Amino acid sequence: MAESPLAKRLAEIGSYQDSRRDQRWSFKLDQEKFLVKDEKHPTMPALAVTWLLGSGTHAQTAIAVEPRRRQGVELRWSWLASQNGPGLTPDHEPYDQFNRNSIECFGRPMNATDVLACLGCHMTVGPPPGAPLRTEFFVPNVGCERCHGPRQKHVELAQQGRGNEIKPLINYHNAEEYIAACAECHRDASDLTGKEQPHELVRFQLYGLKQSACYLKSEGKLSCANCHDPHDATSHDRALYRKQCQSCHQATEPSTCPIQPQGDCIECHMPAVEWTAGIKFHDHWIRKPENRSQAE
Ligand code: HEC
Ligand code: HEC
Ligand code: HEC
Ligand code: HEC
Ligand code: HEC
Ligand code: HEC
Structure with missing residues (x-):
């Protein structure tokens, strides 16, 4: 995390008072390391953060991993875009009570399975099974090869002007197949626990879209691809989205607004x-x- 611009920003801010615990976190950039310390509990050694997850559109959450012991911790604080500063990591309220002399002091403890799940959706390549969770075994962030598979051969052939012999394409035959590819990481109906409050369902984009009459009644013409390019940040241009809606809703058939x-x-x-x-x-x-209001 030390290389990220956020590390520098936090080090400038210096510290942050936990909103629900009697803890004050100090942030320090020390050569290659970004260190977090509980100022109110000086005997607890500082913790070096390993990764920052998330693009930051909404949030960035820090995790620290101990490679050999194959465990880690999701830190109590995240950078929240809505607050333009650090705030409580979502869903950390259950950890308000904690053991000050354990890793719980820093946040939610994670075993190897938790760490790998978390990174599983936020990385391109991970370590071999059972290996220590060393940073050099990971290629963080969702890169090309995560979706397109290993493309070394394509690159080699392309350098000889023969790139077309192995195409870097994914071909989906229908909307369902396309959406299934996104479901590896984006939430769908199978991720529902049944305990979600109506407002929490908005994070289940696949579940939502597949409930829509637009999806159900358009015979495979609606997938994420109508509105998003997985290679780009989400567009905020409302005129562009209107055009997508109107590509179907332009006359009495199927219907206009x-x-x-x-x-x-x-x-x-x-x-x-x-x-x-x-x-x-x-x-x-x-x-x-x-x-909407009926459902909520
Ligand atoms: C390997 C996991 C993974 C797969 C597969 C995946 N995504 Fe994502 N996607 C993410 C993560 C993680 C983020 C959050 C951004 C970040 O933290 O880098 C994201 C963010 C997004 C965003 C929001 C970007 C923004 O500007 O905030 C869109 C839109 C999106 N993905 C669309 C898709 C579509 C469409 C597919 C299927 C073709 C897909 N994704 C497949 C992991 C994945
Ligand atoms: C099943 C896949 C999956 C797992 C597991 C997962 N994430 Fe994500 N994460 C996503 C996707 C997809 C997005 C973007 C869409 C969304 O936020 O719903 C995302 C978004 C985020 C964001 C917000 C990024 C932004 O838009 O600014 C943060 C922060 C984040 N994840 C952190 C974590 C952490 C920390 C863990 C582990 C404790 C974790 N995620 C586990 C798939 C996953
Ligand atoms: C989140 C998944 C995801 C990631 C990451 C990703 N792609 Fe794609 N890519 C897709 C999908 C989905 C398509 C469209 C396939 C379709 O429509 O049938 C695509 C299409 C393409 C195409 C064909 C473009 C076209 O217009 O036909 C190329 C080339 C490509 N990707 C290159 C890349 C490169 C290079 C990277 C890394 C910088 C990358 N992709 C990262 C999912 C992804
Ligand atoms: C691929 C074609 C397609 C696209 C794109 C599309 N829709 Fe639809 N939509 C349909 C069909 C088909 C129906 C069902 C018949 C009808 O109600 O007109 C529908 C139904 C609806 C309904 C009525 C839902 C209900 O439960 O009665 C609304 C509202 C709607 N669409 C709004 C939108 C909006 C807003 C967008 C853009 C964000 C959009 N649609 C994009 C095809 C589409
Ligand atoms: C009919 C258009 C449409 C379709 C289809 C669509 N989206 Fe979106 N999506 C949007 C709009 C509009 C936004 C908000 C853009 C903005 O921030 O202004 C958005 C935002 C997002 C975000 C960013 C988080 C958020 O909710 O603001 C993610 C992640 C995302 N979409 C994933 C997906 C995935 C995965 C699919 C396929 C299952 C999909 N979307 C299908 C219109 C669509
Ligand atoms: C100011 C809010 C608002 C905006 C903006 C809006 N709608 Fe609607 N729309 C509604 C409401 C409310 C209804 C339900 C009307 C009813 O059932 O009498 C509706 C109904 C619909 C229906 C269902 C029609 C039917 O016959 O059942 C479709 C399709 C639709 N809108 C599409 C769109 C599209 C596409 C756009 C953008 C070009 C759009 N709407 C913009 C509020 C809006």
């Missing part, structure tokens, strides 16, 4: 909903606004 047929479709039909602590997600269950 009786309220604002030229309006900002997203504002009413895919609104941003607060998931937690000012972090918002867009509801991918496309429906009439009154059906």
